[in-house]
Amino acid sequence: MLVLGIETSCDETAAAVVRREADGRASILSNVVRSQLDEHRAYGGVVPEIAARAHVDLLDHLVDQALREAGVRLAEVDAVAATAGPGLIGGLLVGVMTGKALAFAAGKPFLAINHLEGHALTPRLTDGIGFPYLLLLVTGGHTQLVAVHGLGRYERLGTTVDDAVGEAFDKVAKLLGLGYPGGPALERAATQGDPHRFALPRPMSGRPNCDFSFSGLKTAVRIEAERLVPLSEQDVADLCAGFQAAVVDVIRDRTRRALELFAGAIDPNVPLRLVVAGGVAANGSIRAALEELAFETGAALVAPPLRLCGDNAAMIAFAGAERLAAGETGGMETKARARWPLSDMGAAA
Incomplete structure (x- = not known):
């Protein structure tokens, strides 16, 4: 058809x-x-x-x-x-x-x-995979972990309690004067920064549920930025690198917990699949972290080509x-x- x-x-x-x-x-x-x-x-x-x-x-x-x-x-x-x-x-x-x-x-x-x-x-469009699979949906307006059991059968395991991850990227980028769209600009700046310079929080990490929170992390970046005013280019790059590293750690932790719950709820003979989708799935550091997580947990990672992420x-x-x-x-x-x-x-x- x-x-x-x-x-x-x-x-x-x-x-x-x-x-x-x-x-x-x-x-x-x-x-x-x-x-x-x-x-x-x-x-x-x-x-x-x-x-x-x-x-x-x-x-x-x-x-x-x-x-x-x-x-x-x-x-x-x-x-x-x-x-x-x-x-x-x-x-x-x-x-x-x-x-x-x-x-x-x-x-x-x-x-x-x-x-x-x-x-x-x-x-299913790009790779033809079957049901079920665990979906990490990361967009400008949504951050969710969803068990996809079939067409129209979606079980939400976790969601953000405040900002979506894409929204957090854009707001931090705007705070640091990186322009619009913020997410790609922040990712580029982070490549020149030191992710260990600032001790930024990892909200919700280690919790038994699968929820996310990014508002506190965004506030922590703002506090550090205000402390350093006027910001040098290296300050901005280091803040971007630290923020992105914190986001990656949170996503890895929350997704690992969701994989544990999902694996325990499906038939053990069914392959364990992790799917990432949405505009933020184009972020290279997030993709790399999910590839590592999939290898560690024995899951197969499916990520759409970049042109179909947005x-x-x-x-x-x-x-x-x-x-x-x-x-x-x-x-x-x-x-x-x-x-x-x-x-x-x-x-x-």
Whole structure:
């Protein structure tokens, strides 16, 4: 089956066409992403109203480009899938209404897709892995450890009690004057720094649950920075390196605990798989730490290629194809929603 996917949940406008075979194998025929970094850079972060207007300006052209690159006409797709949440409501409305209009015009089903489910199912798109697996979801707005038992069957083992990890990266980068987007800038600066210079905390480490906390770590960086004002380039690099090292340690500790719980709950004959997804999964230090953890615990690590770590429409199209294959027929009555936890998802009809 062929599915056209649309993604407009934040500051990337994206459209893609994905083909799913009857045996579950999938291929990306096109995946067009237009970032809005230039539009938001002057403000140091995403401005919802500007993002929504940019989606309106860009989306029709990107859908046309995705169809042309895939070599298919709208009439040839089997369904249209669009992100309906969670995210910025203005952008979600643009994507959902465009998706519904295209589906209605073509006489095809419309599938409202949970953005987090798109990330959760990405390893099935890229690597064709089976259920179950443990998902570490690390994005600008979400940090979760989720046991993925099947399509629509998601058990949250841990989450952040305050800032998401991507949000913490961006806020620390802004505090240190590194500009926007902050995460990649902080990672680059950290390569020139000493991660041991500052004694920064490792919040939640060693706890019996799998939750995260990054607000206190962010505050600790601010206190150190204020103590050193004016900051030299080396001060900034050392703070970045120390912050990133602390984040990596926390993620390693929390994920190790989740792997212990997950391994004890699944059939011992089922391979132990750890999946990392989301924009922060592009961070090289985090990936390296997870590779070490997977080796130590005997788990197989699956990480999507960098181009599929961030927001994209290929994962939305594939999630739509998975649900269509499972018997879901979609519906025009579905509304966009700013909040839509994975735990509220259900298996396809």
